[in-house]
Amino acid sequence: MISTKGRYALRVMLDLAEHAANGFVPLKDIAERQEISKKYLEIIVKDLVGAGLIKGSSGKGGGYTLCRKAAEYSVGEIIEKTEGTLAAVACLSANAEKCPRAGQCKTLPLWREYDEMVHNFFYSKKLTDLLPSRK
Amino acid sequence: MISTKGRYALRVMLDLAEHAANGFVPLKDIAERQEISKKYLEIIVKDLVGAGLIKGSSGKGGGYTLCRKAAEYSVGEIIEKTEGTLAAVACLSANAEKCPRAGQCKTLPLWREYDEMVHNFFYSKKLTDLLPSRK
């Protein structure tokens, strides 16, 4: 299950994309618009900054802003960076130790297939796909 | 993420399907073949029995057996029954309280689409799809 961390991160990214014109967007504003505790968001944006997805600027007139254009972000990388992994089962997680039963495991191919499907789904979805199209 | 409970449940079901000819299969045998603690498996088969997927018989010559033919089980129902839900995000879980932001939530359609994809994937996969085809 995708936790609040990943889901909130996505909402923060969307909020930043929508207010990109304003330059740096203060976290306080995002917290109010998204109705999420600012304190909790601090943890999440820290991850996003650490992952190089957004950047922050201190002081008056500061806030956060995207590093790239909205269309260049996939939902997958946002979730993966904040959630830690996109893997659906522990055996397929990046830091998983090698399972001794892998060779004879009848379920492993299923998990692989699932994992690939999920990966494709989220990495083909761009941030702009979630934005309202302005005509 | 799909936990051990759902994954082990699937392996138990596959084991039962492979040894269906023998009638009731003792949990002890399954535990040994699958290299999973019998004690832990007890919890899992209890769920499976409760969900009406398998049935147990006490005493010598007893064990567990499938209620239907292997081809009539979808992987989805096995995981859903043992895992509690197949929902990828809390907002889409069956017992979720109505989110007041649902109307304006820009991410909800994404989760719905994802949820549908996952549901279709697992419900279209049958137990027999994971079994080696004997020629």
Next chain:
DNA sequence: TTATTTACCTATTGACATAGTAGGCAAATG
């Protein structure tokens, strides 16, 4: 009838993750 084999039941545990909160320091601007 009694020993054995099996399922089935309740309770408990340690480790870890989740979803935050609290209280500050550092930097930038007006």
Next chain:
DNA sequence: CATTTGCCTACTATGTCAATAGGTAAATAA
């Protein structure tokens, strides 16, 4: 130099995960 902002460490309550422990009940075979 006061205010606004980001940034940092620490703490906590609650819950879930993955088991283990120690039984009772039922069915069968000797």
